[in-house]
Amino acid sequence: MKHxxxxxxxxxxxxxxxxxTAAQDxxxxxxTCPDYASVYDAPAFEKPSKKSFRNFSSKMLSWFHQxxxxxxxxxxxxxxxxxxxxxxxxxxxxxxxxxxEYVKAYIFGTNQTNWEYLGRFKTNSDGKIFVPVANKxxxxxxxxxxxxxxxxxxTGYLTxxxxxxxxxxxxxxxxxxxxxxxxxxxxxxxxxxxxxxxxTDTVWAYVNKGYQIVYITGRQYWMTKMTRNWFNSKGLFGWxxxxxxxxxxxxxxxxxxxxRAYIExxxxxxxxxxxxxxxxxxxxxxxxxxxxxxxxxxxIIGEHAGLEGTQAIDGDYSYHLTTVVADTPYAGCSW
Ligand SMILES: [Mg+2]
Numbered sequence: 001m002k003h004x005x006x007x008x009x010x011x012x013x014x015x016x017x018x019x020x021t022a023a024q025d026x027x028x029x030x031x032t033c034p035d036y037a038s039v040y041d042a043p044a045f046e047k048p049s050k051k052s053f054r055n056f057s058s059k060m061l062s063w064f065h066q067x068x069x070x071x072x073x074x075x076x077x078x079x080x081x082x083x084x085x086x087x088x089x090x091x092x093x094x095x096x097x098x099x100x101e102y103v104k105a106y107i108f109g110t111n112q113t114n115w116e117y118l119g120r121f122k123t124n125s126d127g128k129i130f131v132p133v134a135n136k137x138x139x140x141x142x143x144x145x146x147x148x149x150x151x152x153x154x155t156g157y158l159t160x161x162x163x164x165x166x167x168x169x170x171x172x173x174x175x176x177x178x179x180x181x182x183x184x185x186x187x188x189x190x191x192x193x194x195x196x197x198x199x200t201d202t203v204w205a206y207v208n209k210g211y212q213i214v215y216i217t218g219r220q221y222w223m224t225k226m227t228r229n230w231f232n233s234k235g236l237f238g239w240x241x242x243x244x245x246x247x248x249x250x251x252x253x254x255x256x257x258x259x260r261a262y263i264e265x266x267x268x269x270x271x272x273x274x275x276x277x278x279x280x281x282x283x284x285x286x287x288x289x290x291x292x293x294x295x296x297x298x299x300i301i302g303e304h305a306g307l308e309g310t311q312a313i314d315g316d317y318s319y320h321l322t323t324v325v326a327d328t329p330y331a332g333c334s335w
Contacts, residue, residue, distance in 0.1 A: 031165055033210040033333035035110045035140040036237055039157065042108045045115060045144050051102070053149035058101050062150040065090035069098075070224035071143050071156025073240045075214075077270050078160050081134040086145040086154055087221060088127045095222055097127030102148040105131045107158070110139025118143075136160045140239075155228070157239035159212070163271025166331040167212035169263070169293075170203065172219065172227070174280035174302055190219070190226045191233070196301065197316035200234050202325055207237065210331035212272070215241045216262060218255035218283075256283040256290075263291035276328075278313075285310055299324075 053059045069088045076082045086105070088098035105118040121129035129145070141158040174180030177193040203213060219227060221243045231238030244258050266272040277288050280302040288298050289308060298310040299320065305312035313320050 031162060031331075031333040032138050033331065033335045034159070034207075034212050036207065038110045038112075039108075039140050039142050039237075039239075042142050043114065045106065045108075045153070047146050047151045047153065048104045048148065050151050051148040054101055055099075058098055058149055061090045061096055061098065062147075062152070065094065065096070066092060067147070067150075067152040067154075068092070068095060068222050068225055069145070069147070069152060069154035070221055070243075071145055071154045072221070072224075073157045073159070073242065075159040075161060075240055075266065075270060075272070078136075078138045078162050081132055082136075082158055082160075084131045084133055084143050084156065084158060086121075086129045086131065086156070088123055088129075088145075088147060088154070089222065097125070098123050098147065099125050099127060103129050104146050104148060105129070106144045106146075107133060107136075107141050108144075109141025109158070110137060110160075112141075115144070120148075133158060138162055154225075157241075159240050161212070161270065161272065164273055165212055165271075165333070166210070166273045166275050167214050167266075168206045169214045169216060169274050169277040169288075171279040171281070171284050172215055172217040175278050175284070176200070176203070180280060180302075190223055191229050193230060195234060198318045198321045199316070200236055202317045202321050203236055205321060205325045206328075209328060210333045210335070211275070212331075213237065213240065214266065214272075214274070215239075216259055217241070217243055218259070219243050255281075256287045259283070259287035260290045263288065263293065267292065280304065282307060 067090050072085045074082045074084050086103060088103065089095045090098065101123050102120055103123060104120050106115045107118055108115045118131055118133065121131060123129055138160050143156045143158055144153055146153045170176060176195050176199045178196060206213060224243050227241060228238045242262055244255065267274060274293060276297040277293050278299050279285065279288060280300060282304050285300060285304060285307045289295065295309040296311065299313050300307060300310045301313040
């Protein structure tokens with residue numbers, strides 16, 4: 001099933017690249033479109049050699065529990081250094097941090113021919129490593145982090161951009177998926193969640209027009225692995241994905257503040273031009289509004305559709321896709 005989705009993806013990619021040459025010829029561009037192809041075509045990743053865990057307790061952890069490691073996706077301005085954070089923990093329920101153990105980090109992306117070794121890092125008492133990545137040109141990159149003791153691997157993405165890059169922002173639950181699991185606490189349904197009709201086509205339409213896709217979700221960081229599996233199963237590129245790294249306490253989520261702050265970071269610090277945003281919750285409406293996104297370009301689906309002067313999506317995405325999305329111009333970048 002997954003293979004089928006990925007094959008479909010590559011066919012669409014091939015179609016994409018040919019259709020973009022025409023737009024490029026008539027309108028010289030200064031910006032580069034997201035480099036989905038270089039990430040998708042990455043050579044096979046060869047794991048490093050396995051070494052013993054430093055602590056016996058870590059070995060026990062890896063024997064008896066599933067890894068839920070994750071890498072926070074990062075977006076930076078060209079010419080700056082990224083700090084890519086990996087978080088390593090085990091256990092569906094316990095999420096016990098992997099402490100004081102070595103992890104090796106690697107990167108592959110735009111204009112690279114092979115995986116580049118970024119170094120060996122020891123996890124701290126929160127199970128985290130902080131990997132600096134410097135001197136990368138505008139483009140997209142995959143980061144792999146491999147735990148030496150059991151060779152479990154986490155994957156994340158780095159986007160290096162120039163100010164002015166155009167983007168479209170999506171919430172996930174209740175916006176792309178039918179249900180807002182946060183409301184019902186259905187964590188187990190995360191990997192198999194159904195989408196609103198034409199939701200994935202809507203995302204793809206923006207990909208094809210050269211827009212950067214940004215997913216911002218109230219899902220906690222430890223749901224990243226499940227979320228990426230979900231993207232794969234739907235044939236979607238799973239980045240740039242931002243989960244709530246601060247949501248240690250799901251009973252008191254600060255979703256609105258976290259979303260507002262992250263959108264402000266993207267627009268104010270990086271100069272990302274978010275031309276449209278999608279959401280479903282009242283917290284989306286307020287977070288997007290407080291971050292300065294245009295209400296005329298804020299589309300809300302579900303019970304809060306149209307709240308506070310936002311634009312309503314009625315039912316599913318079929319009408320919206322064939323009207324608003326179809327009429328949206330290309331992002332004005334070159335491939
Ligand atoms: Mg939602």
